[in-house]
Amino acid sequence: MNFIIRILLTAVAVFLLAEFLPGVSVSGYVTAIIVALVLAILNLIVKPILVLLTLPVTIITLGLFLLVINAIIILLADAFIPGFGVDGFWIALLFSLLLSIFQSILFSLLGSD
Known part of the structure; x- marks a missing residue:
């Protein structure tokens, strides 16, 4: 049940x-x-x-490369879903940061299991 609520809250955020x-x-x-x-x-x-594949770069950048990985995940979702569009990498980076x-905020309001 908690998974469904998290998916719905993520959909609202999106x-x-x-x-x-x-x-x-x-x-x-x-x-x-x-x-x-x-x-x-x-x-x-x-x-x-x-x-795992980008672990050395992630270590060198002190974890900031994880933001790039999140943007890549957003761009992959853009490629898979026809009704969802992201104009570019920088918008995907901003979208992933704001979505996180x-x-x-929403999951903290939900509480833990």
């Missing part, structure tokens, strides 16, 4: 960010839920592989 950021577009509520699901799957499967902040 939809709100798409309304306010000029380079991000979501065609509707269902697309926002699909984006949240795809982001969860990509963060579960692809992100650990990318983190929104998720932190």
Whole structure:
């Protein structure tokens, strides 16, 4: 049940960010839920592989390269989902940063298991 609530909260955050950021577009509520699901799957499967492959760069940059990996995950979701659009890398970087902040706030309101 907690997973479904987290997906719905992420979908709300995606939809709100798409309304306010000029380079991000979501065609509707269902697309926002699909984006949240795809982001969860990509963060579960692809992100650990990318983190492992880029570990030396991540160590050298003291973890800041993880922001680039998050932007790459957003761009991958853009490639997979037809109703979701991100205009470029810098918009994806800003979107991923703001989405992480929104998720932190919303998930802290949700509480722990």
